[in-house]
Amino acid sequence: MAEPPVEYIRSITRQYAKLGYKPYTWVYNTDTPPWQPLRKPLAQSRLALVASGGIYRRGQIAFHSKDDTSLRLIPTDVRTEELRTSHFAYDQTDARRDPNVVFPIDTLRGLVREGLLGGLTEHAITFMGGIYSSRRVREEVAPTIAGYLEAERADIALLVPV
């Protein structure tokens, strides 16, 4: 039977209280989000994939779990077999069997081949999203990613959190 989506904020807040942890400060953005209309048809747009599931490529440095705000650039022609995950807060079993569940690189490459999407930027951008400081995300991680999106001449960005 269909059930409503899980209420993560409520259940995590309750769990933290039960474990005696300090309450987590959730981000509530109440302003109208910024808006950029689509500039080109999708079939002519270059997409940048940005994923927070701790994906790295074999040969790259892995992530650590204590507010690691570093990024990895993954060439979008990477062999899928070279992709790895490093994250402390989600079950990586399926991501390690098939990285596409958190890093849809084969899915996107397929749609580029089909002509539904114009192309991909030279690199995808990844990080380990278990960063507890929203200030660091806002002030360090997001502006750095935005800089790379410009440098990679992305028309559109697809964010894949975990």
Place this chain on the structure above:
Amino acid sequence: MTMSSALDITRAVNPPRAVFNDFPLGHTAGKPLEPAVNREIMIATLRAFETIRTPGSIELLPFEWSPDHSWKHAGAGEGDNRAPRTEELTYQSEDDMIAASEGKLAEECIVCSNWSPESRARHSAG
């Protein structure tokens, strides 16, 4: 466009455009080894670039993880099963750690300024 598997968190963050897949966490973009389903999910996601016209909209996608929704109750009421947070780099395998120590892909690793001196030292030492 933001993909999401946590509707309440995405509502709170309020990104410009989002699609919601009612899947267990760790599967934001689809199902393992099911490229045909994942293609449909991505086509629906890309289509939302064209159809969402109001900032802050979240389109609910029609895909179902499984007819059985018991996964939604898994883990509820349990303790904290996350690994403790440390500055140790967590490789998927020891082989990866050795490959990284060879340093060939260092240029693709952007280390931001907030790494502590200890983790920088560990990083440069490989």
